[in-house]
Amino acid sequence: MTDVIAELDSAAAQAxxxxxxGPAFLPPxxxxxxxxxxxxxxxMVLDRLTYDLLPxxxxxxxxxxxxxxxxxxxxxxxxxxxxxxxxxxxxxxxxAAQVEEIRTSVQRAAFAVGxxxxxxxxHPFQKWNEQRIYPKERYRASAKKYGYLAKLFTVFGMxxxxxxxxxxxxxxxxxxxxxxxxxxxxxxxxxxxxQGEDSGFCSARSNVVGAFPMSGIMPSDLRSWRDxxxxxxxxxxxxIVNSIKDFYWDVRPKPEYGTIELxxxxxxxxxxxxxxxxxxxRELCIEIASQPGRWPTGNTRELYNxxxxxxxxxxxxxxxxxxxxxxxxxxxxxxxxxxxRLAARSDDPGFPEACLLIEELLQQGGQAxxxxxxxxxxxxxxxxxxxxxxxxERPLTPGGMARMPSIRGVGE
Amino acid sequence: MNESTSLxxxxxxxxxxxxxxxxxxxxxxxxxxxxxxxxxxxxxxAGLILGVSGFGLVDAALLAYFQELLNAASALVLFEAGRKMxxxxxxxxxxxxxxxxxxxxxxxxxxxxLLVPFGVGWSEAAFIASILIAINPVVFTSMVADHxxxxxxxxxxxxxxxxxxxxxxxxxxxxxxxxxxxxxxxxLPFADQLLHQGGKLLLGAAxxxxxxxxxxxxxxxxxxxxxxxxxxxxxxxxxxxxLCSVTASSALLSLLLMGLLLRNAEKRENVFQAQLRTxxxxxxxxxxxxxxxxxxxxxxxxxxxxxxxLLVFGARIAVTRLALISGQAWSARKKHAIALCAGSxxxxxxxxxxxxxxxxxxxxxxxxxxxxALLALNVLVAPAITWAGLHLAGETHxxxxx
Numbered sequence: 001m002t003d004v005i006a007e008l009d010s011a012a013a014q015a016x017x018x019x020x021x022g023p024a025f026l027p028p029x030x031x032x033x034x035x036x037x038x039x040x041x042x043x044m045v046l047d048r049l050t051y052d053l054l055p056x057x058x059x060x061x062x063x064x065x066x067x068x069x070x071x072x073x074x075x076x077x078x079x080x081x082x083x084x085x086x087x088x089x090x091x092x093x094x095x096a097a098q099v100e101e102i103r104t105s106v107q108r109a110a111f112a113v114g115x116x117x118x119x120x121x122x123h124p125f126q127k128w129n130e131q132r133i134y135p136k137e138r139y140r141a142s143a144k145k146y147g148y149l150a151k152l153f154t155v156f157g158m159x160x161x162x163x164x165x166x167x168x169x170x171x172x173x174x175x176x177x178x179x180x181x182x183x184x185x186x187x188x189x190x191x192x193x194x195q196g197e198d199s200g201f202c203s204a205r206s207n208v209v210g211a212f213p214m215s216g217i218m219p220s221d222l223r224s225w226r227d228x229x230x231x232x233x234x235x236x237x238x239x240i241v242n243s244i245k246d247f248y249w250d251v252r253p254k255p256e257y258g259t260i261e262l263x264x265x266x267x268x269x270x271x272x273x274x275x276x277x278x279x280x281x282r283e284l285c286i287e288i289a290s291q292p293g294r295w296p297t298g299n300t301r302e303l304y305n306x307x308x309x310x311x312x313x314x315x316x317x318x319x320x321x322x323x324x325x326x327x328x329x330x331x332x333x334x335x336x337x338x339x340x341r342l343a344a345r346s347d348d349p350g351f352p353e354a355c356l357l358i359e360e361l362l363q364q365g366g367q368a369x370x371x372x373x374x375x376x377x378x379x380x381x382x383x384x385x386x387x388x389x390x391x392x393e394r395p396l397t398p399g400g401m402a403r404m405p406s407i408r409g410v411g412e
Numbered sequence: 413m414n415e416s417t418s419l420x421x422x423x424x425x426x427x428x429x430x431x432x433x434x435x436x437x438x439x440x441x442x443x444x445x446x447x448x449x450x451x452x453x454x455x456x457x458a459g460l461i462l463g464v465s466g467f468g469l470v471d472a473a474l475l476a477y478f479q480e481l482l483n484a485a486s487a488l489v490l491f492e493a494g495r496k497m498x499x500x501x502x503x504x505x506x507x508x509x510x511x512x513x514x515x516x517x518x519x520x521x522x523x524x525x526l527l528v529p530f531g532v533g534w535s536e537a538a539f540i541a542s543i544l545i546a547i548n549p550v551v552f553t554s555m556v557a558d559h560x561x562x563x564x565x566x567x568x569x570x571x572x573x574x575x576x577x578x579x580x581x582x583x584x585x586x587x588x589x590x591x592x593x594x595x596x597x598x599x600l601p602f603a604d605q606l607l608h609q610g611g612k613l614l615l616g617a618a619x620x621x622x623x624x625x626x627x628x629x630x631x632x633x634x635x636x637x638x639x640x641x642x643x644x645x646x647x648x649x650x651x652x653x654x655l656c657s658v659t660a661s662s663a664l665l666s667l668l669l670m671g672l673l674l675r676n677a678e679k680r681e682n683v684f685q686a687q688l689r690t691x692x693x694x695x696x697x698x699x700x701x702x703x704x705x706x707x708x709x710x711x712x713x714x715x716x717x718x719x720x721x722l723l724v725f726g727a728r729i730a731v732t733r734l735a736l737i738s739g740q741a742w743s744a745r746k747k748h749a750i751a752l753c754a755g756s757x758x759x760x761x762x763x764x765x766x767x768x769x770x771x772x773x774x775x776x777x778x779x780x781x782x783x784x785a786l787l788a789l790n791v792l793v794a795p796a797i798t799w800a801g802l803h804l805a806g807e808t809h810x811x812x813x814x
Contacts, residue, residue, distance in 0.1 A: 047562070048498055049675065055807065059564040062743055112508065112741040114501050114567040130560075135806070378635070 014256055017243040019138055024236035025243060026229055029170060032088075032163030032258035034289055037282045039095060039274055040085040040159040041267050042076055043106065044123055044389075046116040051385035053080035053126045053154070056115045057134070063109040071102055077139045078131040078154045082106065082117070088163070092279040092350035099271035100396040107393055118389040121156055121191030121205035121266025125381035128152045128195065149212060155205040156267040158188065160278040161259035162285040167225030169289060170253045171218075174260040176288045177281070178217050178251040178304070179296050179323055181264045182311035183338075186331045187277060187358065188265035189315040190367035190388075196381055202315030202368035205266050206308065214241065215248040220299040228253065250308070260285070264308075269367050269391040276357035280335075283342040283351060298323035315366040332362050426477045429469050430697075433462050437700045450799040451558050452551070455696045456791055459703020470704035482701070484653050485694050486762055487667040490577060491649065493549040494671025497574035498567075507740040512572045514738075515754065516579040518731035520545045523724055527782065530720045536779040539591045542583035543763060544728060544786070547573045548756035548794060550702075554695030555798045563807030565746045568739075569753035572732075574668065576754070577763075581665050584763045585609035591774045615661030620669035623652040624677070645674070664763060699791070706759065707788045714781065721785035725793070729755045745804060752801030756794030759787050 016022025047054040057079050064073040070087040084102050089095045110117045131151045133143045143150040162177075164170035189202035201207065209215050222228050235241045244255060254261045262281050268274045288294075303323050310318040316332040339355045364370055374387055441454025462469045475482060502509035523541035528534060552573055556566055589605035600608070627648040631641055652670055656663035712718050733751035736742065742750065760783075775783070802808050 047567075048501065049496075054567075055562055056564050056567075059741065059743070059746065063741060111501070112505050113564045114498065114505070114508075114571075114741075115564070 011256070014243060018245050020141055020242055024232075024241065026232045026236075027244075027256045029164075029167030029225060029253070029255040030258035031165055033090075034163060034165050034169075035090070035282055035286050036163030036259075037089050037095065037278055038086050038161040038257070038259070039089070039099065039278045040083060040161075041099075041102070041119070041271065041274055042156040042158070043082045043084065043267060043392075044118040044120060044156055044385075045080045045082055045110065046118055046123075046385060046389055048114060048116050051116070051118075051382050051389060053078075053123050053131065054115050055079035055132050056110070056113055057082045059113045060106070060109045060115065063112060064105065067105060067109075069101075069105065071098060073106070075134045075136060075139075077134060077142060077150055079134050080123075080126075080131060081134075081154060081156065089278075091348045092275060092354045095275035095278055096272060096350070096353075096396065099275050103271045103392065104395070116389045116393075118385065118392050119156070119190070119267045119269040119271070120385075120388045121189070121203055122194055122208070123154070123156075124191075124193035124384045125196040126154060128154060146212070152208060152211065155191070155208045157205065157209075157263060158265040158267045158274055158277070160262040160265070160281045161254060161257055162262070162282050163257075163259050164253075164285075164289075167228075167253070167255070170258075170260050171222055171225055171228055172295060173285050173288045174218060174251050174253055175220065175222075175299065176296050177260060177262060177285060178249075179299060180284060181217075181250045181262060182304075182307040182318075182320055183331055183335055184262060184277060184281065185264045185266075185308060186311035186314075186316045186318055186320075187280075187335060187361060187366070188268055188273070189312065190266045190269055190371060192368045192372050192375075193381060193384060198372070198375060201313050202318075202366060203266050203312040206264065206312035209248060212248045214246055216250070217301065217304055218247075218249050218252060220296075220301075223295070225253075266367075269388050270394065271392075272396050273357060273361065273367075276354035279348065279351055279354040280339065280342070280358060283346050283348070284338070287342060287345065296324060298326070315368050316362055317365070335362065426474050429462070429474065430478070430701075433458050433470060433700050433704065434697055436462065437696055441696075450555060450795055452554050452696070452699060452795045452799075455699040456703045456795065459700045459705075459791070460707060463704025463707065465707050465709050470701065472705050475701055475705050482698075482761075483657075483663060485698055487653055487656075487663040488649070488694055489549050489553070489698065490664045491667040491671040492553055493570075493574040493577055494668040494673075495675040496570035497672050497675060498571060499672070499676045502571060502575070505741070507738065508568065508742075509571075511735045511737070511739045512568065512575050513579075515572060515732040515735035516545050516576050518735050519576075519728045520579075520583060522727045522731045526720065526724050526727060527779075530716075530778070530782070532779045532782060533776065535587070535591050535594050536775055539584070539587040539774070540779060540783055542580055542587040543760055543783075544724065544757055545576055545583055546580035546758045546763060547576045547754045548758050548762070548790065549573050549577070550695045550698045551756040551790075551794045551798050552753060554699065555795060555802060557695070559799070559802055559808035561802045561805075561808045563805060564742065565749040565753065565805035566802065566807050568742065568746075568750050569801070572750065572754050574672070577664075577668055580758075580763055581613060581662065581668070584760075585613055588774070612660065612662045613665050615659055616656055616663060616666035617669055619652055619655045619659070619661060620666040620673065623648045623655070623666075624670060624673045626651065627674075628678075699795075702759070702787070703791045706784070707791050708784065709788075711781065711784045711788050714785070717781045717785045720782055721789050724782075724786060725755070725757075725789055728757065729797070745806075749801045749805035749807075752797050752804065755797040755801070757786060757790050759783075 010027045013025040014027050017025035045054050045056050057075055060082055061073055061075060072085050074083045076083045086098045107117050128151045131154045133139050164173060185203055185206055191203050191205040192199060194204035222231055250264045252261050303321060307320050318331050319328050320331050320334055321328050343352055343355055371384055374384055436458035437455040440457045441451035444453050445451045460466055464471050520541040523544040524537045527537035527540060589602055589609045593600060593602040593605045627644060630644045652666050653663055656666050729751050732754045736747040736750060
């Protein structure tokens with residue numbers, strides 16, 4: 001009973017801190033089962049004619065709220081964004097089934113109000129200044145605090161939560177996962193266009209996040225939860241942060257859930273990829289957790305930024321420098337090595353299916369290459385948004401393969 | 413000295429008067445906007461000052477100079493209405509599509525139910541009711557563009573406008589055929605009249621199909637990307653208008669269908685992705701002319717006529733709202749907003765572009781009085797109601813700011 005009251009108090013204090021209505025608060029780290037996972041997807045709401053962003057998320061949310069479901073749908077900072085989050089998941093197949101249910105429900109609700117839904121990290125031609133802040137106090141406060149950055153943040157990411165049994169473990173596994181975060185940027189990259197122009201990057205979205213003052217990575221000298229809590233208190237003392245949500249790090253602990261959160265991915269064009277990529281992150285974390293006391297080395301901010309830049313720029317064809325060894329790898333090859341190693345030790349019966357989906361991405365050169373191939377074939381920005389939306393509408397096939405149609409087949 | 417030589421020269425140029433009117437519309441619009449009044453009322457105010465209610469510089473006779481241009485502008489507005497119709501959504505999302513169709517039926521039915529007890533004959537009431545099915549695209553489109561409105565209610569209202577015109581065009585053909593065969597003039601028998609009126613629609617539809625085919629062939633041959641196709645589109649629209657003009661077929665239906673075809677059949681690289689915004693400017697010109705030629709304050713001073721006009725005006729909005737009850741995708745607030753956005757109405761000439769005909773010739777004095785009062789009310793009130801609807805929906809850009 002006392003625990004329940006403490007939990008409620010903690011949740012209330014956290015809510016006040018997040019809303020900026022109370023003092024800074026860092027909740028105690030909740031304990032989770034190692035390997036449990038959750039997926040958050042930020043989705044685009046599109047006009048069915050022009051495929052420009054459409055401010056219809058509140059109407060879609062109203063319809064989704066009427067549905068009984070294990071997952072949740074919530075608003076995001078602008079009214080053309082829709083966030084969905086799975087329940088706590090235990091395996092790839094569970095994840096694949098739930099994201100497919102989410103895909104169907106969201107698409108149905110969007111169609112009912114006359115909108116379309118799409119995955120993708122950034123809308124190819126939206127203008128940031130035309131976006132509308134969601135009519136909710138928290139988002140209005142963000143708009144006031146961050147100025148134009150709030151609307152500029154109309155980008156669409158996927159976050160993966162991996163359950164951690166204790167707080168110290170979360171900090172250590174988080175440090176390892178941070179090293180490998182650029183691999184996930186490369187694998188998920190699908191935002192080659194930004195504000196109507198070909199950015200020359202596979203993930204233009206990745207560059208937008210960097211504009212926020214608390215973006216980047218968790219400092220590598222934090223070696224325990226105590227260190228992290230001290231760091232939080234120091235920043236809170238300066239009024240820089242008020243809650244864990246003020247850290248826009250690529251990987252951060254999420255104490256109220258008892259997870260570490262990987263936040264670098266572009267929302268995949270099809271949710272099936274989301275389940276596969278989340279499973280990859282999950283298996284990596286389980287592997288790292290099984291090696292207690294081992295810490296990554298060579299984690300300089302500059303090296304991380306370089307790896308991150310390469311991944312965002314060139315996607316899976318990019319290079320990744322291993323901070324521990326200094327060796328350089330082509331990301332696609334490194335991912336294949338990872339998957340082979342992890343598949344051999346995984347106890348998730350569905351993980352080989354996830355590996356097949358990721359291999360499909362690797363063979364096609366990644367989602368960004370698929371989109372740029374469309375542009376090379378003459379597609380304009382609107383059509384790029386349309387084909388991305390059509391990929392989202394494709395039901396998960398029994399084999400779970402071939403989400404993205406051939407370039408010739410699209411739109412014909 | 414001849415009196416006319418003492419007048420400014422520009423008064424002899426209809427083009428200059430219209431130009432002055434549009435300039436005045438813009439100036440008033442900007443001034444009103446600063447006082448948080450919709451900019452579109454600039455066109456209404458300019459029309460009232462220069463038109464038959466004011467200095468009388470712009471009247472129906474002057475507008476006759478521009479009949480061809482006005483017809484083309486009206487048709488282009490309907491093209492815009494057609495391109496906003498999402499057939500896949502209307503059909504597959506029936507819980508939303510059906511109430512919009514029901515709204516058309518109820519608007520017509522309630523107009524008949526109110527006009528007949530007022531003393532308007534059945535056939536005249538049916539004719540006016542057919543016109544009152546349609547929602548004014550000029551007011552709505554211009555208001556949406558002015559306030560950068562986008563969202564669910566805006567989308568539904570845009571679909572309702574296209575749908576209302578399709579239904580109204582057919583209904584007007586039938587009711588006009590009946591009126592011409594049984595009304596004041598009693599011309600050809602009903603069947604012949606129906607064939608005549610229906611033939612105009614069918615020919616207009618055939619021309620739309622032909623011109624759409626031409627557009628498809630031209631864009632396929634050149635493999636032009638979306639951004640390069642508006643030129644081809646403009647050429648085929650002019651072709652469509654020209655063919656409708658020489659064959660005396662319905663240019664309005666023809667362009668409505670062109671918009672509909674392009675919106676729903678052209679999936680890949682849809683030409684509308686090029687974001688055409690010309691209708692916003694056409695809207696200002698048309699509203700100015702409507703205000704100048706259609707609003708006569710004395711029409712509103714006959715209390716019984718004003719009362720029935722107000723009743724019809726309000727009832728149209730009420731029954732549209734009633735029809736939306738079964739719609740599942742919209743909140744109550746959005747349903748109110750859609751009904752308000754559908755509150756404006758059109759004139760006869762917005763449905764039947766044919767300078768050889770005048771609706772007045774087939775109507776009694778009572779019916780003409782009611783229709784004129786409705787049109788005057790429409791110009792004065794409809795922009796405000798549409799504006800209120802968009803704001804109620806929370807779908808205007810300025811409404812979203814913190």
